[in-house]
Amino acid sequence: MKVVRVQYTTRPEFAAVNQQNITAIVNELKMLNHSGIKYTAWLLPDSKTFMHFDQFENEEAHQILQELLSFKKFADELWSSNLEVEPNLELLSVVASTESYF
Template sequence: MINVIVTYTVKPEFVSENKANIQKFLNDFKQLDQSTFEYKVYAKEDGITFLHYSNYRNEEVQHEVLNTPSFKEFQRLRDESGLNGSHKVEFLESI
């Protein structure tokens, strides 16, 4: 099992667009086999920091999920919005 947490902070003026872009890829993820992965997104209390939690059965599933076109577009738009070095990826070990 692969477990990942991604956090990043966007500019206040990008929050609404970021939420809309997230909803697009989450809707597309519903078309995939939900029994092989989990993907959840949260906004932190400050309203501009987002946390994405995901787990995947294996690398093949992770690759399929993360290469969904709407997810790739979300990443591009998020990165172009100016994250100011806030993007952080952490891999978690299950206990």
């Protein structure tokens, strides 16, 4: 299992576009219906800081996410948007959970 947490801050004027791009990723993932990918994005109270919390059955599942057209569009536009705070990526390890994962 691979767990990834990413947090970054957009410029206020880009936050709505970023939300639309994230929604497109979620829609594509729902259509794909891959049981080894759990993808969640959160918007923090400042309305411009995003946190993604993704869980993958394995590295192959992570690669599937990164190859989605919607994810590539999201990443391209995010990197060209002049972020206030660049993404901080952390790989996490599960200690205990009430949830069943892969």
